[in-house]
Amino acid sequence: MTENSTISIIGLGYVGLPLAIHLAKHYTVTGFDINQSRIDELTEGFDRTGEIETSVLRNSTLHLTSDKAELSGHNVHIVTVPTPVDSNNTPDLTPVKMASETVGSFLKKGDIIVYESTVYPGVTEDICGPILAKCSGLECGKDFFLGYSPERINPGDKEHTVDNITKVVAGQTPEVAQTLKSIYGTMNGDKIFLAKNIKTAEAAKVIENAQRDINIAFVNEIAVIFQKLGISVYDVLEAAGTKWNFLNFQPGLVGGHCIGVDPYYLAHCATATGHDPKVILSGRSTNExxxxxxxxxxxxxxxxxxxxxxxxxxxxxxxxxxxxxxxxxxxxxxxxxxxxxxxxxxxxxxxxxxxxxxxxxxxxxxxxxxxxxxxxxxxxxxxxxxxxxxxxxxxxxxxxxxxxxxxxxxxxxxxxxxxxxxxxxxxx
The missing domain is CATH 3.40.50.720 (NAD(P)-binding Rossmann-like Domain)
Structure with missing residues (x-):
């Protein structure tokens, strides 16, 4: 199927646009965004995120649109919409649900839907799958199939770009996993890790940023302590960093759409199982x-x-x-x-x-x-x-x-x- 794959990317932000640009070097790709002004800017060769240069945009074969009707001819659909939290720090799945409804409206038999949005384990199969089935009238796992490949975009990082990093991939079936492995592998030299299943891949992503959040929280706490002692935390970290296994984390404000958000997804999932996520929420509290x-x-x-x-x-x-x-x-x-x-x-x-x-x-x-x-x-x-x-x-x-x-x-x-x-x- 890989040779005949045509791909749609739903969401053209920091994650979706670079992915679409690199996949378009190997496949027929349509990039979709509900924001018409974003489409207009990209068509003119301007990326306000600063991730893609004008010359690259203008020379790409990527087709850009805000008309979802143009996505129906593709057979692999990759969802890269944001997953924020609300004012109570509860996961807000509205964007990913709406994207699922959009894809479900034109889904056809044999299609694969891949989610790259950061979620807690179970969202792809237990929430997105049923939405796709309801909107399409098709059966999940029989008529269409799910996949998950967590994004690892680091805004402003010109070294760890999507075509240079290892991509974690998971599929609803072994055949789907292999198809996605082949597709993603074309753009990053086959640096693919096949996760055991979709929930494992979802979990791997959400702990990546939770781990960073906790480590930064530790450094932030010692920064406050050392302030009171009249010591610069940067001087302390410089000295401690001479040890071979000391982790290099820096103090500061923890914002953005990943590290400051994703731990709440993991905490939400933990609470739903009856577990009190003390360490995760303590890190969040310290950084907040x-x-x-x-x-x-x-x-x-x-x-x-x-x-x-x-x-x-x-x-x-x-x-x-x-x-x-x-x-x-x-x-x-x-x-x-x-x-x-x-x-x-x-x-x-x-x-x-x-x-x-x-x-x-x-x-x-x-x-x-x-x-x-x-x-x-x-x-x-x-x-x-x-x-x-x-x-x-x-x-x-x-x-x-x-x-x-x-x-x-x-x-x-x-x-x-x-x-x-x-x-x-x-x-x-």
Missing amino acids: AMSKAVSNAIHNTILARNPDIQQPRTLILGLTFKEDVPDLRNTKVTDIVHDLKELGHEVDIHDSMADPLEAKQFFDIDLKPSLETAEPYDCVIGAVPHSGYKELTNINIQQIIKANGLIADMKGMWRDRRFDNGYGYWCL
Whole structure:
């Protein structure tokens, strides 16, 4: 079947677009997204995620559409929609359910539906399968078949791209698994791991990010402890990192659409079985509390240097959830903004990567168009280590801050600098 496979990709974000581009080098591929403006931009050769270059987009054979009717001629459908949590941190399966309904509306006998969205074990077979069957009138496991291949996209990472990493693949039957192994293998040199079954593949994905979350939580906790002891956690980690088996995790805010979300999927699944996921939720709790710990530490340092200050003017550098990407989804920098405003700060935000329209739409934040300011700030916070911020000279930084102001370096990107006398420097 592999030779005759034609593929549709449902969802063209950070996961779906690179996958579609690479598969289109070997198969007939149609990329579908419900956002017409996204389709228009991609058609013009512009990828706002920054993952695919214009020349690659324009030279690709990938067909782009927002019309689901154009997907019916394909026989392999790959769903790459997001799986967020709601305000109560409960898994929100609405996008994946809607995508299943879309696919189910044109499903035909013999089709394979693969899910790449991060879910807890059982979602593909117990939730998506029945939706596909109901919408298509076909029988799951007989007329059409399920597959799962968890995404491992790391936004902004040009090394671990979808065509270079190992892909975990699972199928509803051994034959389906082999078909998917062949399809995915064409784009990544056959670096395929066949999982025992779909639930195993789902579980493998959800623990990958939960593990990172827990490790970061440990480093965040010791960062808070060492702050109180007057020790830089970065100095400690540098020393400890000389041991061969010490794990290199860095402190900071844990946002984005993976690490800050996926542990809640695992916790939800655990709770449903009657198990209390203490470690998983403890890690989440520690990381969620980090923004307030940082905000309070910076605020108290400002007051210690200038007890008479009433309303500190603070500039935050960076709003996206991580460095050198434009993605604002689930950014925790907004928590810093909220906390500082509650503490009486007048806060401005600059981000060299973020889309100002998205910042306004999602958070009602008006990004500063440049670092120029008529009145210097009491505090400048390096929140996201974009390359442009790392490259700022001491003079660049000191020009936008008062002579006795505080330079707060959340990610330690300027920790090897020596600033002129009078300036304060704070770092985790």
